[in-house]
Amino acid sequence: MALVQLGEGRETSGKRYSTVPRFEFDHSNLSFSTGAADMTQLLERAIALQKANDDLAEANERLHGIPDWMAELHEEHSVQKKEIDSLSEQAEAEAQARREAETEIEEIQEKLHRYQTQINQVTTQREYGALLQEIDTAKGRVTELEELGITCMERREVALQELEEKKAAFSDLDQRYGTELAKWEAKKPSVARKVKSLTKAIEKLREEIPRQHLSLYDRIAKRHGGSALAPIRELQSNRKGPRSWHCSGCNFNVRPQVVVGASAGDQLLHCDSCKRILFLEETEEEA
Numbered sequence: 563m564a565l566v567q568l569g570e571g572r573e574t575s576g577k578r579y580s581t582v583p584r585f586e587f588d589h590s591n592l593s594f595s596t597g598a599a600d601m602t603q604l605l606e607r608a609i610a611l612q613k614a615n616d617d618l619a620e621a622n623e624r625l626h627g628i629p630d631w632m633a634e635l636h637e638e639h640s641v642q643k644k645e646i647d648s649l650s651e652q653a654e655a656e657a658q659a660r661r662e663a664e665t666e667i668e669e670i671q672e673k674l675h676r677y678q679t680q681i682n683q684v685t686t687q688r689e690y691g692a693l694l695q696e697i698d699t700a701k702g703r704v705t706e707l708e709e710l711g712i713t714c715m716e717r718r719e720v721a722l723q724e725l726e727e728k729k730a731a732f733s734d735l736d737q738r739y740g741t742e743l744a745k746w747e748a749k750k751p752s753v754a755r756k757v758k759s760l761t762k763a764i765e766k767l768r769e770e771i772p773r774q775h776l777s778l779y780d781r782i783a784k785r786h787g788g789s790a791l792a793p794i795r796e797l798q799s800n801r802k803g804p805r806s807w808h809c810s811g812c813n814f815n816v817r818p819q820v821v822v823g824a825s826a827g828d829q830l831l832h833c834d835s836c837k838r839i840l841f842l843e844e845t846e847e848e849a
C-alpha cells in the first residue's frame with residue numbers, strides 16, 4: 563500500500579502525482595497492490611471511520627450529559643430543588659433540637675422528683691440549703707430548655723411554611739421536569755446500544771485499514787480534535803468567476819488539481835494547510 567508522507571514543502575517525484583505537490587507516495591515498501599480500487603476502498607473506509615468516530619463522540623456526550631433540550635430546565639430544577647431540600651433540612655434540624663430539649667427536661671424532672679424525696683430526709687440546715695440550690699438550678703435549666711423548645715418550634719413553623727410555598731411553586735416545574743426526564747431516560751438505552759454498535763464498527767474498520775494509513779489517520783485526528791478528514795467545499799460567492807474550493811476543516815484554499823484528483827477518488831489527498839485527508843461529498847442538490 564502506498565505510504566503518504568506529510569512532509570512540509572516536499573516536492574513530488576512521481577509523474578503520476580505531479581499535480582499534487584508536497585506529498586510523495588513511497589512505493590518502496592509495498593505490502594500489496596496499490597490499485598485505484600484499493601485506494602478508493604481505503605478512502606471509503608477512512609470516511610466511514612471518521613463518521614463512526616464523530617457519531618460515537620456525539621452519542622457518548624448525549625449518554626453522559628444532560629441533553630440540550632433539557633439543560634435550562636435542569637438548571638432551574640436543581641436550583642429550586644436545592645432550596646427545598648435545604649428548607650426541609652432546616653425544619654428537621656429544629657425538630658431535632660426541640661426533641662433533645664424535651665429529653666433533657668424529662669431527665670431534669672426526674673432529678674427534681676428525687677430532690678423532693680430527699681428534702682424530707684435532710685437533717686441539717688446546710689444540707690437543706692444545698693439541696694434548695696440544686697432545685698433552683700434545675701428549675702432554671704428547665705425554663706431555659708422550655709424557651710429553647712418554643713423557639714425551635716417557631717423556627718420550624720416558619721421553615722415549614724416557606725417550604726410549603728416553595729413546594730407549591732415548584733410542583734409545576736417538577737412535573738415538567740419529570741416528564742422530560744422520563745423521555746430522556748426512555749431514549750438512553752437506544753443511545754447506549756448505539757455507542758456499543760459504533761464501538762464495534764470502529765474496531766472493525768480499524769482492522770480493515772492498513773496500519774500505516776491508520777497511524778496517519780490517528781496522527782491527523784489527534785492534531786484536530788478527532789477530525790482526520792474534511793470534505794472539499796466549493797465557494798459559492800463568485801458564480802461568474804473561476805470556480806474555487808476550500809477545505810471545510812480549516813477553510814484553506816484547495817487547488818483545482820486536487821479537486822480533480824479527489825473526484826477520481828483513487829488517491830489520498832491532503833489539505834495543504836491542515837493536512838486533513840480531503841474528499842468530495844456526494845451531493846444531491848446539483849441541477
Ligand SMILES: [Zn+2]
Pocket residue numbers: 792809810811812813814833834835836837838
Ligand atoms: Zn484544511
